[in-house]
Amino acid sequence: MRYLLLIGADEEQAEQAMAEGRFAGFSAWLDDLERRGVLRAHEGLRPSPSARTVRVRGDAVVVTDGPFIEGREQIGGFALVECRDLDEAIEIAAGHPAAAIGRVEIRPVVG
């Protein structure tokens, strides 16, 4: 099954954790996924101030700055994995360093 992992953490906290070297486990995490051959896509995202949100209301296309969710719930990156079942996806998500300070949301992909 395919699962999208939405990786998120408070941006300030994440920056601080990065500065303190608490993200050191990240490359080990990626290496492990490569070894398992489950990784279909993985990208990090630029911080939330770079986001633009588009809404169409009637004929008007409205573009606003920033994301529409709370600052504490920013998506910092995502990964698409193809693995056996939810347990493996949970195990992978739990291994991401961001899970220790923020959270990783697991969404099964349709089909």
Next chain:
Amino acid sequence: MSPDDRVERAVADAFRRDRGRLVATMIRVTGDWDLAEECVQEAYTLALSAWRRDGVPDSPRAWLTTAARNRAVDRIRREATGTRLRALLALPQPDDEIDLDTLASGIADDRLRLIFTCCHPALAFESQVALALRTLCGLTTAEIARAFLVSEPTMAKRLVRVKHKIAVAGIPYRVPPAHLLAERTDAVLGVIYLLFNEGYAATAGPDLIRHEPCDAAVRLAALVDEVMPAHPEAAGLHALLLLLYARSPARVDATGALVPLEEQDRSRWNRPMIDTGLSVLHRAVAQERVGPYQLQALIAGCHATSPRPADTDWPRIVRLYDRLVALAPTPTVRLNRAIAVAMATGPQTGLDLLDELTDDLAGHHLLPAARADLLLRLGRRAEAREHYRQALAGTDNASERAHLTRRLAECEGR
């Protein structure tokens, strides 16, 4: 008994004994919870007419497995999905040489898989219990709804949602690997315990004890204990359920009214079951990691080994409750401790302890019932009467009502 009665009895027995296993097996091979339940249901319906015609087969379970499998094969052939069909066709036919031991252990594994799937941490606890009650015990949606105090349509929707979630989230149908076993075992034990309670003190309805959930819970506890011999709480729960269930023949009188522990005819307790329970308990406590289930089993063991109510070692029971309260200070545990203290040191101390529980157990009928019993022991009949009335207003179980009504009459007489 007429031949038809005998067939009905055989089908009913097979339903109680084998339904959970059959559903578990069918879920494993079809991967479809609804289909599995429907095919098993149809197999029992078929059994009723076929066994009347041909007689009850030597192995009802093998007959039912084949019947359920054939229903599923028909249904899946119409949908034409190859993998599921192949899995189904690999199920043994009763005509084949069946190694009964292998078959039995295979089925046991299926039920374990089923309960560990129901107890997956991605599912809410209420959903875990509801699903286990539905699939492992065959409780109807209406019965489960009543146990959870929700309407039947609400429970039906919840069950559909949780089965859907298992399918779309890819929740695996298996016993988890060793390193995940421990954290899930707690949920599994919790579900088995609730399952037992649902049968041992039915929430509503005419009977105090419903044997299907109790039987299923005892068998599941034995199974989990067997697979996890180094888990003292699995053994503790297994022992606890055996020791409690052994009392069931004496728990209701001929009219169906509840008989309290101290009035029970102890010669009617199931001695072999108590002996098994005690030996399981010894194995558990020998591991020297005592948890809440083991403590409750030790308390049940004290009662089981007292020849008469007067011989009960109440001070020891109070000490066990003290440790239990330290681990699990739930209102029910504190209520039971208060009663034990009353038995050890006198009704008044018990009453004082009950006063501390007024807020936590507001609206629960067990509190006024316990208070009334203690007041009656002190000879304060008028107050006892008042509390029995309150307790009566709080329970829908006919058997408990019969018991409380009798006690109320005792207060009013003399």
